Amino acid sequence: MTGFGRRVASGVGTLALLAAVVVSTGVIGEQRLSTDERYREFTVTGETGTWVSTDTFHVEVRSTQAAGVVADQSGWQYQTSGVWLLVEVRLVARTEPTTIGYAAVRDDRGRTWRATDRLEQPLLHWSYPLQPGLPVAATLVFEVPTDAASSLTLRLSERADPRMRLVVQIPLRVPATQVTAALADPEPTVVEPPRLVGEDVDHPGWRP
Amino acid sequence: MLSLLLAVLLLLGLIVVTGGLRPVPQTPLATLAVDQISRGEPWNVTVTGARLASDLTPAAYLHDRAHHWVAVIAEVEITAPESRADLLEVVRLRGIDGLGEHPGAMVEEGLVRPDAVLRVRDAASARLLHPGLPEQLVFLWERASDAPPPPEVTVLIIGMTWRESSLTGAWEWLDAAPRAQVMVPLVDQR
Amino acid sequence: MAAVSTRGGWWRRNRWALLALLPVLAAMVLVSPEQPHQVWRSAQPREPVAATADGWVRYAGARLRLRHVHPADLRDPVTGREVSLPAGVRAWQVTVEVEWLVEPYQALPGCQWWLVDQYGRRYGADAYEVRGAQLGVDGPTYWASECLPEERDTVGDVGLLHAVFLVPAEARPEVIQVTLRDRLPRYVRFDVAESTRA
Numbered sequence: 001m002t003g004f005g006r007r008v009a010s011g012v013g014t015l016a017l018l019a020a021v022v023v024s025t026g027v028i029g030e031q032r033l034s035t036d037e038r039y040r041e042f043t044v045t046g047e048t049g050t051w052v053s054t055d056t057f058h059v060e061v062r063s064t065q066a067a068g069v070v071a072d073q074s075g076w077q078y079q080t081s082g083v084w085l086l087v088e089v090r091l092v093a094r095t096e097p098t099t100i101g102y103a104a105v106r107d108d109r110g111r112t113w114r115a116t117d118r119l120e121q122p123l124l125h126w127s128y129p130l131q132p133g134l135p136v137a138a139t140l141v142f143e144v145p146t147d148a149a150s151s152l153t154l155r156l157s158e159r160a161d162p163r164m165r166l167v168v169q170i171p172l173r174v175p176a177t178q179v180t181a182a183l184a185d186p187e188p189t190v191v192e193p194p195r196l197v198g199e200d201v202d203h204p205g206w207r208p
Numbered sequence: 209m210l211s212l213l214l215a216v217l218l219l220l221g222l223i224v225v226t227g228g229l230r231p232v233p234q235t236p237l238a239t240l241a242v243d244q245i246s247r248g249e250p251w252n253v254t255v256t257g258a259r260l261a262s263d264l265t266p267a268a269y270l271h272d273r274a275h276h277w278v279a280v281i282a283e284v285e286i287t288a289p290e291s292r293a294d295l296l297e298v299v300r301l302r303g304i305d306g307l308g309e310h311p312g313a314m315v316e317e318g319l320v321r322p323d324a325v326l327r328v329r330d331a332a333s334a335r336l337l338h339p340g341l342p343e344q345l346v347f348l349w350e351r352a353s354d355a356p357p358p359p360e361v362t363v364l365i366i367g368m369t370w371r372e373s374s375l376t377g378a379w380e381w382l383d384a385a386p387r388a389q390v391m392v393p394l395v396d397q398r
Numbered sequence: 399m400a401a402v403s404t405r406g407g408w409w410r411r412n413r414w415a416l417l418a419l420l421p422v423l424a425a426m427v428l429v430s431p432e433q434p435h436q437v438w439r440s441a442q443p444r445e446p447v448a449a450t451a452d453g454w455v456r457y458a459g460a461r462l463r464l465r466h467v468h469p470a471d472l473r474d475p476v477t478g479r480e481v482s483l484p485a486g487v488r489a490w491q492v493t494v495e496v497e498w499l500v501e502p503y504q505a506l507p508g509c510q511w512w513l514v515d516q517y518g519r520r521y522g523a524d525a526y527e528v529r530g531a532q533l534g535v536d537g538p539t540y541w542a543s544e545c546l547p548e549e550r551d552t553v554g555d556v557g558l559l560h561a562v563f564l565v566p567a568e569a570r571p572e573v574i575q576v577t578l579r580d581r582l583p584r585y586v587r588f589d590v591a592e593s594t595r596a
Binding site: 094095096097122128129131132133134194196197198199200 | 483484485486487517518519520521522525526527563564565566567569
């Protein structure tokens with residue numbers, strides 16, 4: 001090979017090496033988890049009527065009810081173009097004061113409805129903190145479209161942003177007939193505030 | 209020297225081939241009529257009217273009693289998959305003076321954010337709106353001007369794109385920008 | 399060009415750069431921004447402020463001493479009748495003496511009270527059920543466990559602060575904590591001696 005030929009070969013060789021480094025770094029980079037995968041939540045699944053535990057609280061869904069109109073303690077009524085869902089729950093904090101920062105219902109298409117802010121929901125966002133070992137009965141209220149009401153999953157977490165946190169998932173089964181009946185009933189369903197329920201509640205102890 | 213030049217040319221070639229030098233496409237602003245629906249993400253919006261009002265207590269309070277309200281009524285339905293709490297971002301106004309001149313007003317790129325959003329259904333403050341549940345909303349701007357109001361205002365409907373953020377790699381609602389405009393006659397109901 | 403230098407030659411040529419590497423590495427480690435763990439840790443109550451021999455703790459513009467911890471006698475302010483709590487729920491009242499070392503409203507701003515039981519469970523004060531109750535038949539009405547003075551208190555005055563906690567009946571108060579968010583990890587810790595747990 002001539003001197004010039006050797007120099008070109010050397011240059012091409014360098015370029016090829018550079019390109020190989022760039023490409024392989026890219027390929028390796030793509031193998032990592034995406035940001036959304038890295039920050040995903042952790043789920044704990046349960047059923048109505050059983051206690052489900054996270055690291056900070058236990059929760060039991062007792063029942064779910066549909067209502068066409070709801071009212072708060074002052075008698076103020078709330079109308080909707082959809083339907084109200086009232087989820088009766090019991091909650092116990094485990095070792096520290098706890099709140100429910102994230103409460104939502106989700107359908108199988110992934111549409112998510114956060115708990116309504118039209119009524120006071122003291123259990124959410126520290127207005128009524130849960131104390132360790134003291135069970136509280138409460139009603140969580142959601143406003144949803146009528147066609148979505150029958151097969152939703154309740155999702156609860158301590159923090160307002162459930163990413164990288166434990167999220168409880170409990171399916172709520174509300175028969176479509178119940179939804180129809182609720183919409184036909186103009187009588188408002190009164191939403192009870194959270195209340196302590198005492199020692200005859202069979203909840204998991206605080207120890208894991 | 210030769211290999212360096214070749215490397216630079218290769219790099220430029222890669223940029224051109226992968227479309228890095230293409231200009232970002234600008235979508236034109238659609239003009240809609242009153243009562244005509246603007247479909248898009250994260251919400252569908254139908255503007256139904258615009259009014260001037262002087263006293264909306266107790267639903268909303270003016271910073272200065274000499275001011276009045278500009279109200280835009282629209283039906284909004286969340287088309288994004290999750291409930292949203294950013295209703296102050298749905299619309300902007302153009303073509304009227306005196307907005308955004310009181311403490312606490314938010315002005316960005318010459319457009320004033322509404323001072324309040326109310327639900328027509330119960331005249332209560334609207335913060336959360338849910339997928340599949342369209343609501344009539346009233347967007348309010350406090351107006352500090354004695355000048356006679358224009359006969360109509362331009363309501364800009366804002367849209368967003370759900371895409372991967374180049375900064376964080378996470379999927380987010382980004383690129384908030386007007387996607388449609390509606391010329392609405394302004395009815396003086398003071 | 400044939401390779402001339404030996405390994406020793408390379409070391410010798412680069413000796414200053416290699417020597418400079420050590421302090422640079424050390425500086426990187428020492429000057430590095432606070433690790434997330436450290437940030438988290440310093441937001442927890444970790445460093446109790448030491449008490450004097452007679453039990454006074456100096457903290458955030460005041461001196462505090464635990465007076466007593468006893469089951470709370472909660473009364474309806476109108477009827478005088480005992481506030482009823484569900485079975486298995488017990489109310490405890492914590493009383494702390496405070497001496498104001500600065501203008502009282504400047505001291506202990508935004509303080510929070512905690513009760514720790516024998517299992518290490520930690521409780522916050524001011525449950526909804528106890529707000530507005532009277533502490534004893536002739537006692538003050540309790541709204542919240544604040545660190546606020548009586549109306550006319552000034553520097554040097556001594557007063558009493560109260561906090562009421564709801565806990566499960568089997569919980570035994572062992573530690574009382576008083577924290578201020580911007581003083582953490584330093585906080586006030588009182589161990590509840592048998593004598594103070596009436």
